[in-house]
Amino acid sequence: MPKAWIRERKKDYYYRKAKEEKYRSRAAYKLLQAVEKYHFIKYRDVVVDLGSAPGGWIKVARKIVGSKGFVLGVDLKPIEPFPQDNVRTIIGDINEPETLREISNALPKKADVVVSDVSPNISGIWEVDHARQIDLAQQALKIALETLKPRGNFFVKVFQGDLLDDFIKKVKKHFEVVRIMKPKASRTKSSEIFILGMHLKEALD
Ligand SMILES: C[S@@+](CC[C@H](N)C(=O)[O-])C[C@H]1O[C@@H](n2cnc3c(N)ncnc32)[C@H](O)[C@@H]1O
Numbered sequence: 001m002p003k004a005w006i007r008e009r010k011k012d013y014y015y016r017k018a019k020e021e022k023y024r025s026r027a028a029y030k031l032l033q034a035v036e037k038y039h040f041i042k043y044r045d046v047v048v049d050l051g052s053a054p055g056g057w058i059k060v061a062r063k064i065v066g067s068k069g070f071v072l073g074v075d076l077k078p079i080e081p082f083p084q085d086n087v088r089t090i091i092g093d094i095n096e097p098e099t100l101r102e103i104s105n106a107l108p109k110k111a112d113v114v115v116s117d118v119s120p121n122i123s124g125i126w127e128v129d130h131a132r133q134i135d136l137a138q139q140a141l142k143i144a145l146e147t148l149k150p151r152g153n154f155f156v157k158v159f160q161g162d163l164l165d166d167f168i169k170k171v172k173k174h175f176e177v178v179r180i181m182k183p184k185a186s187r188t189k190s191s192e193i194f195i196l197g198m199h200l201k202e203a204l205d
Pocket residue numbers: 024025027028050051052053054055056057058074075076077092093094095117118119120121
């Protein structure tokens with residue numbers, strides 16, 4: 001890692017806060033702030049967290065759902081286990097049909113919420129990263145549509161760009177309420193924003 005990047009990170013408010021409050025990532029605050037604003041995860045919910053390593057969002061979700069809920073993390077990378085028995089993780093690629101099967105098998109019932117912070121390896125070529133991120137967001141939407149209960153919620157990270165409007169249209173087709181937000185913890189210079197779809201509509205033919 002370049003030294004300047006490490007120096008910058010140490011000065012970052014949310015990086016330090018995550019260390020102090022023992023979250024595994026600064027990203028935890030993005031989910032926390034979004035839920036504080038829109039209340040889309042509740043006590044006892046069953047939550048699927050796509051792209052969850054190292055586990056910042058998992059911890060936020062587990063705090064909200066409590067001991068009666070369930071959190072399932074999915075990532076290409078292994079995640080250090082959590083001590084609570086209602087948190088499970090799966091190593092898997094969200095593009096693989098096998099991962100969807102594993103998610104469905106691991107859930108105690110249909111999910112109340114699917115969240116996705118999945119990110120591709122950043123190439124630095126803006127159009128390429130935007131397109132890859134939209135592909136991953138579409139895949140997250142597909143998993144949400146398969147695993148959510150009616151009126152369930154979906155929260156997903158995207159990068160701004162030409163393909164975003166079409167993606168938002170797709171989310172609007174399936175969810176009654178759609179919001180676009182950038183939590184404070186998301187760096188201003190980053191093009192990431194989050195789309196929230198609330199209340200999954202009945203299946204469309
Ligand atoms: C920004 S990190 C997630 C941080 C996490 N929300 C947290 O709070 O700790 C993005 C994650 O997406 C994962 N990822 C990227 N492509 C994936 C894929 N196709 N399937 C599953 N996970 C993927 C990466 O391995 C990485 O851990």
